[in-house]
Amino acid sequence: SHPLYPTELRARAVPPLYGETIGLLDQEIEVKIPLPASAGIHERLANIGFTVSMPRDFEANTVYDTADFSLRKSDMLLRLRQSGLKGILTWKGPEVPGPHKSRPELETTVGSLETLDKILDQLGYRPFFRYEKYRTEFEEANRHGGKITFDETPIGEYLELEGPGGWIDETARKLDFSPRDYVVASYGKLYLDYCADRGVQPGNMVFASPV
Numbered sequence: 001s002h003p004l005y006p007t008e009l010r011a012r013a014v015p016p017l018y019g020e021t022i023g024l025l026d027q028e029i030e031v032k033i034p035l036p037a038s039a040g041i042h043e044r045l046a047n048i049g050f051t052v053s054m055p056r057d058f059e060a061n062t063v064y065d066t067a068d069f070s071l072r073k074s075d076m077l078l079r080l081r082q083s084g085l086k087g088i089l090t091w092k093g094p095e096v097p098g099p100h101k102s103r104p105e106l107e108t109t110v111g112s113l114e115t116l117d118k119i120l121d122q123l124g125y126r127p128f129f130r131y132e133k134y135r136t137e138f139e140e141a142n143r144h145g146g147k148i149t150f151d152e153t154p155i156g157e158y159l160e161l162e163g164p165g166g167w168i169d170e171t172a173r174k175l176d177f178s179p180r181d182y183v184v185a186s187y188g189k190l191y192l193d194y195c196a197d198r199g200v201q202p203g204n205m206v207f208a209s210p211v
Helices: 041-047 113-122 165-174 187-198
Strands: 020-022 025-034 050-065 077-083 086-092 101-110 126-140 147-153 156-162
Touching: 025 165, 041 050, 041 147, 077 113, 086 113, 113 126, 126 187, 156 165
Parallel strands: none
Antiparallel strands: 020 025, 025 101, 025 156, 050 077, 050 126, 077 086, 086 101, 126 147, 147 156
16 A cells, blocks of 8 residues: 655654653653742852743643543643744643653644634634743753743742753752652643632633733
């Protein structure tokens, strides 16, 4: 039999910039660290060799699922993100138990968020949760190891360390954090916990007004 697409058009596995490749899938490895007081975090990052690689930018995220939540029941996520003028579609697979959040991930840029939203609707996927944040990205000068993001969200501020597990632990230690500070829950789960702690009916994790 003949392949459907010629060799030059077939998808190729490309090693991820951070994390690992498992088979044909990138493996996202990361942790979040809550920051009760974020004052001075830029200086702390600069002191261990990190500089801003992507300036503060607003992100709007929409998570999709079927009417019976088939993706959530399978521990998968389908997300459409708008970051500045860029649209990104992301699929995440089931999490792998461990000290760091680890799960397979595929993502690609999209030309039109509105058109893709309509396509997803025709395929039976509906938006069921929206969340927003302002994100600043940091990298080491030699781009070695991984990246750090500083996220400002409606429920607090977080550092996110993404890269190989050993790099995460070493970098956290340099910033005076330990594995006891790690959070591996998604922003969706953190938002539900935040609402439950305050007796608030959950909705979408969005800002009341621009920050």
